[in-house]
Amino acid sequence: MKKTTDDLAINGGIPAFKKSLHVGRPNFGDRSRLIERINDMLDRKWLSNNGPYVQEFEQRVADIIGVRHCIALCNGTIALEIAIRALELKGEVIIPSFTFVATAHALQWQEITPVFCDIDPKTHTIDPVCIEKMITPRTTGIIGVNLWGRPCNIEALEKIAADHHLKLLFDSAHGFACSCKGRMLGNFGMAEIFSFHPTKFFNTSEGGAIVTNDDALAAKIRLMKNFGFSGYDNVVNVGTNGKMNEFSALTGLTNLESIEEFISVNRENYEAYRFELADIPGVSLISYDPLEKCNYQYIVLEIDESVTGVSRDQLVEILRADNVLARRYFYPGCHRMEPYRSYFPNAGLLLPETEQLAQRVLSLPTGTAVGLDEIREICQIIRLSVSSAFEINERMSGCNFIFEPYAAQRIETLPVALNV
Ligand code: T4K
Numbered sequence: 001m002k003k004t005t006d007d008l009a010i011n012g013g014i015p016a017f018k019k020s021l022h023v024g025r026p027n028f029g030d031r032s033r034l035i036e037r038i039n040d041m042l043d044r045k046w047l048s049n050n051g052p053y054v055q056e057f058e059q060r061v062a063d064i065i066g067v068r069h070c071i072a073l074c075n076g077t078i079a080l081e082i083a084i085r086a087l088e089l090k091g092e093v094i095i096p097s098f099t100f101v102a103t104a105h106a107l108q109w110q111e112i113t114p115v116f117c118d119i120d121p122k123t124h125t126i127d128p129v130c131i132e133k134m135i136t137p138r139t140t141g142i143i144g145v146n147l148w149g150r151p152c153n154i155e156a157l158e159k160i161a162a163d164h165h166l167k168l169l170f171d172s173a174h175g176f177a178c179s180c181k182g183r184m185l186g187n188f189g190m191a192e193i194f195s196f197h198p199t200k201f202f203n204t205s206e207g208g209a210i211v212t213n214d215d216a217l218a219a220k221i222r223l224m225k226n227f228g229f230s231g232y233d234n235v236v237n238v239g240t241n242g243k244m245n246e247f248s249a250l251t252g253l254t255n256l257e258s259i260e261e262f263i264s265v266n267r268e269n270y271e272a273y274r275f276e277l278a279d280i281p282g283v284s285l286i287s288y289d290p291l292e293k294c295n296y297q298y299i300v301l302e303i304d305e306s307v308t309g310v311s312r313d314q315l316v317e318i319l320r321a322d323n324v325l326a327r328r329y330f331y332p333g334c335h336r337m338e339p340y341r342s343y344f345p346n347a348g349l350l351l352p353e354t355e356q357l358a359q360r361v362l363s364l365p366t367g368t369a370v371g372l373d374e375i376r377e378i379c380q381i382i383r384l385s386v387s388s389a390f391e392i393n394e395r396m397s398g399c400n401f402i403f404e405p406y407a408a409q410r411i412e413t414l415p416v417a418l419n420v
Pocket of ligand 1: 077078103197198
């Protein structure tokens, strides 16, 4: 454990970890079961195009969620693109800017304008009050993002969509195995998408899915993900190649067998972070509703620099030097990425909460690749950095740092609490 700022790797100390700790290390199920299934796939010589593993995987996912249809796809971005197309969205679609850029790109790719809406800073999800202000005659839909697996204000979004005759889609890339008011995500709006990318707590290698309770929509999506083919030589729709392959599906089936273990490890890690970070002023960990099902896959901190004295970016640098590859998900907000930054240079004026939050968030490693000792060490680095903010600032920027009264008091008391 590091005791003084001299021990921090950024100041020349030995890195806390020999190997990098990543945000988004994949979790794996039983390896021998996986290999059995791979051998079976090789024996069958069936690798894609609605193979038996894909069919079994779709059924298992649909059962877990309690939804009528699951269409397995090659990734979450293609799932978004196909869902958007199947819903016939056009013109403008309202989405939060505070999301992974795939949400915006899936629209722009089809020449639909993403209209960026602000978020509720308490939940990090799209603010229904702001949505109302963004609706124009060109608006055809809303994509709510269930960020970090925490549902957005789904009820409010449903009401706005109904009142304005808009289509409602959910990007639940983070939301597999999570619930909203006791109902599993995947059952809301006209459809929802999941991502099963390696960085998600449950992966199919690359992969994704659209889930829906709408029979006609599901049939249309099934055509679209396979070039529009309805039987041999008969193309009835424009389509693409969005199919999940057999390797992904069997990886998914194997990982599904360990999903409860992944969630319980994530939960234990989350509780450990919560305990270790609890008394660090200015550092807050997002909360998950204990009454809902949750995959606990994101450890997201908010850094209030006016209290910590060190900025989020300084903390990221300090952690990275110690081989903790913390991430700034989702900095700087889609509206500050291309092509949106050029198209809408002033979008930030309407996104004050997004702008602020994007400066404060920091994601930390979790999952089966991270143990409790590592979490203690990571939190100690953060604690040390905050308690030595003045020194850190002088060393890192050479600038004078002006303490706020609260911060000054903290600097005096923290070392006592730490026995250093
Ligand atoms: N909507 C939302 C809200 C999303 O968050 C995402 C994806 C999507 C839609 C689209 O779904 P997909 O089309 O991706 O299925 C990562 C992921 O690529 C992306 O899936 C994810 N969200 C996003 C939040 O994070 P990057 O560019 O930050 O990933 P990258 O390559 O920096 O990897 C993150 C860390 O994970 C690295 O430090 C290393 C580690 N890693 C990664 C891979 C791929 C591993 O240890 N093993 C691996 O195999 O986007």
